[in-house]
Each structure stands twice: as C-alpha cells, then as structure tokens.
Amino acid sequence: MYFIHTINIALFFFNDCNIIKLLMEEGLLISKKGLIRDTVRLVEGYPKVALTVDCIIFGFEENKLKVLLIRSDLKIFEGKWSLLGDFARETETLEEAAYRVLLERTGMTDVFLDQVSTFSDPYRHPGGRVITAAYCSLLNIKHHELKITENELHWHSVKEIDEMAFDHLEILQTCFKWLQKRIQEHPLGFNLLPEKFSLRELQNLYEAILNIELDRRNFRKKFLSMDFLIDTGEMEEDVKHRPGKLYQFNFQKYEKNKRKWVGIDF
C-alpha cells in the first residue's frame, strides 16, 4: 500500500527527478500502464550522441593568466594541446563528470566548477558526433601542486596558446570571456591568489585578466572600502623592494553582505 501510494504521488509530481530515479531503481515504474515503455521507445527512436565534459582550469602565476592543458590522448591530434576532458558515464550528471575528470587528470578535489557552455558542432570531433560541456574553474597554482602529470599536464600561459586539438581553442576563448566578466561581479579572483596577498598582486591579477591598466590609488581605495579585506599584520617577504602589507579575503563577510545587483547599465 505504501508503495502504490508512492507511485501515484510520483506520477502526479513527476518533475522530481529523484522520485523517478528511486522508482526506476525499484523497477516499479516499468509496469505502470506501459507509459514508461512507450516513452523509452520514443527516446530510442532518436539519434544519440556521445557526451564529454572539458575542464578549463585557470590559474595565475608570474603575473600571467594560465590554463591547465594536456597533450591530446588521440593519435589524430598527436602533439596538440587539449583541455582536460573525458566522456560522461551512463548515470553521471555533466557536473559530476567534470569533477571526476578533474580528479582523474589532476588529483584535485577542493575546487568549484561552473558550467559555461555546451558545444555541439556535429563535426567538432573526428570520431563522430560528440558534444561537450565546458566547466570552468580558477585556482591558486601554488596551493594545488600537480601530483598527476600524465599527458604532460602543466600550466600554459593563456596568451601564448594559438593552436589546440578539436575546437578547444574556441572553448578556451569562450571561457576566457566568461572569466573576464565573472571576475568583475564575483570575487573569483581571490581563488587565484595565495591565501595572503598584497594589493599589488591583486591589482596585477585584474590587470592581467582584464587586459587593462588601473590606477593604483583608486584600486586600493575601491577594494579597501569594500571592506572584505583583512589586514593580516604581516608583510611580504623575499621581494626586492619595499614590502607590502598582506591581506586575506573575508569570504564569510562577503557572503553575508553580497551586493544584490540591481542597476541598469548597457
């Protein structure tokens, strides 16, 4: 009785994916008036494609925006650089696949990925139709030593990349534009820096990513007035000039006081 009731609820509120999953695993939906069977047949009548994810992992080092690349796995692209990608598994969301790929290729876990866009040119992959979803992240190179370095995994200066396997150059460019925009409305930039950083390092980062020059005094004023920077009391060391103060970003305070974003600006 309990299960019958569950089925009816499930069919009534069918948009809850978890209920569908649950009932499918129980084998309960299969018999319900053949509706599922019909639906399965319908889906089977349409072309299917392979599905991959590609991870675009940005980092910052030597005042340059960098990205993690590997040598392509495919013979046909021998020598070409490629994004970190793989096929999605049967019961994996794209997001899960992206985190798995990142783990498998780099060993990293403590990273946030954002879906940027899906690329679907039918001829983008020489092995047949393969669509790919691009997932993007930014991280501090120093805090994420690469333990796995198969396929010559390493950081490349974004500016110097001019050729890649597949359509990966296009994907990279799309993600770079996404990053330029994103970093101005969300404090993602701090993920790229060491935990403690000087204002000059922060400014270098913005200048490098946005490809603009900023006035130092105004930049400092802006960030200090936002009041999300904690003065650590420490100073830079091992620099060959007057050392600057080191700050930390107050993520907690930011999350509480987050700007609500209303303002028309074309």
Place this chain on the structure above:
Amino acid sequence: MYFIHTINIALFFFNDCNIIKLLMEEGLLISKKGLIRDTVRLVEGYPKVALTVDCIIFGFEENKLKVLLIRSDLKIFEGKWSLLGDFARETETLEEAAYRVLLERTGMTDVFLDQVSTFSDPYRHPGGRVITAAYCSLLNIKHHELKITENELHWHSVKEIDEMAFDHLEILQTCFKWLQKRIQEHPLGFNLLPEKFSLRELQNLYEAILNIELDRRNFRKKFLSMDFLIDTGEMEEDVKHRPGKLYQFNFQKYEKNKRKWVGIDF
C-alpha cells in the same frame, strides 16, 4: 595532388570543424592511416545519450512577464505544461535545433536565441537518458501572433506556473534568473516591447521582471541620458489618462556606443 595537400593541411589544422566536415563528406579522411577509424571506434565505446533542446520564450503583456508553453506531448505527463522542445537531429547543432523547434512549434523565425544552460540529470526524462540544452529568447507578444497553436500553445504568466513536465520548472527558473541579470546589462528589454513605447511601459517591464519598484523621475532621467531613445513625436492613444510620449530604441546607436563593461562590483 591538390587533394593530398588539402588532407595534410586538414590534419595539421585539425581544429577547423568545416575542414573535417568537408573531408568526411568527400570520404577522404577515412583512409588516412586508420586514425579516423580508431577514433570512431573509441567514441563508439562510450555511452550515448539522446539530445534535446528546449526553448524558453519570454514575452510581456498586461504588465506581466509571460512564457510560451505547450501541453506535454507525452502521455506520461498528460495535462502537464512543457517548454517547447524536441530532439536534435543527427547533423544539427543545438542552436540550429533550437531555431528549428521554435519554427516548428510557433512558426516564428525573426527571433534571437541564447544558450543558457544544459541539464543532464540522468533521471530527468522517464524514457531514459536525455540531456537538454535550454535556449532563451524574449519577444514582443503583439508582433508575433501565434499561427500554430497545436498542443494548446499559448502564453502563461510566469508567476502563476507552479508545476511542469520533466524538470522544466527548474529550467524555467534558471532562465528567469538569467533574464533578470541579462536585462540589466543588455537592452534585451526592448525586444519585449512594441516598436514604439512609452517610458511608463518600459519602467513597468523592468519593475515586473526585476520585481522591484523604481523611482519614476530617476528612471526617466537614466534612460533619457543614455541617449538611445528616439522621440517619435507621437503620443499614446486609447489610454484612459494623460497620454505619454512614444519612443523608439536606437539599436544602431547602441551597437556603436556599447558600454565596454569594466568595473569591479561584488
């Protein structure tokens, strides 16, 4: 000789999808060292999924944000409302599929679609794994009379939708948030209005979509100072109060003077 040369160029600059397409159609790549064959086999070894697109078409009428929906095609979702979707064809990009779906379901052609996000829960479709890419647009309801009305296609007030087929409610919500953000940094709002509109209509639109109240005088000042509005010299008619001036949006001027978007604001 010419073709051999072409092949080498193609393999060298393999990231150009059109060259791959061209050579595949010519059957020329198939023999090249078996690389393609290997790649095809590789791709075939991975799970494949069905692929759909869903169109989220927003409109504005009676001071309410609306969205085009149809009754679900599927028996299992009988009675439920659904986004305008269909399976992608073998050699169609997702974007092409989205424009096709829009044409087939509504008869519309003069519309721009933007990819918003891809949804990939393995259990989101009762017929098996189907991932879907959401494409969004905004248009003027009055300028796009619905010639096709199969599946009870019609406009629904976004606020009143509380249940949908599949995960379409989640998709709709994602697209609504996308719209709220997009309309503040790009003059998409004008697509939702008649060619000639009063400032009050424009303000109503922003207030409805952003769900905020705006000061009338400041709103007018802001838009008039942006200098993208053309005073048509005409006035509103058939309104039961003092008629307002009618304006047009100067898309050309906007495209030339577009804000370059630099400014850090968390």
Place this chain on the structure above:
DNA sequence: TGACTTTGTGTAAAAATTACACATATTTGT
C-alpha cells in the same frame, strides 16, 4: 651612501545616484 624600485597615502573636481513635490493633460462620471 646613493640610486633604484615599489609601497602607501589625500584631495579636489567631475559624474552618477538618490530622494523628493507640484503642475499638466486626458478620461470618466455626474
């Protein structure tokens, strides 16, 4: 110790945002 490099700071002018009130044009009802 002097040259060099980079940090750290303030102010004045300009621009943008906000808050706020009253006269005018038109329709509707009497």
Place this chain on the structure above:
DNA sequence: ACAAATATGTGTAATTTTTACACAAAGTCA
C-alpha cells in the same frame, strides 16, 4: 460643463562614487 481621478512630465539639492593626479617612506642593490 465641471469635478474627480489618474498618469505624465519636469528640476534641484544632497550624497555618493569615480576619476585624475604627486610625493614621501621603506627596502634592495651595487
């Protein structure tokens, strides 16, 4: 014809934000 109702159209002062700009202090290097 007039009064009531409704929505348009306009300006200014106070506040906040943005921009442009220069010089002294801290540390390194030779």
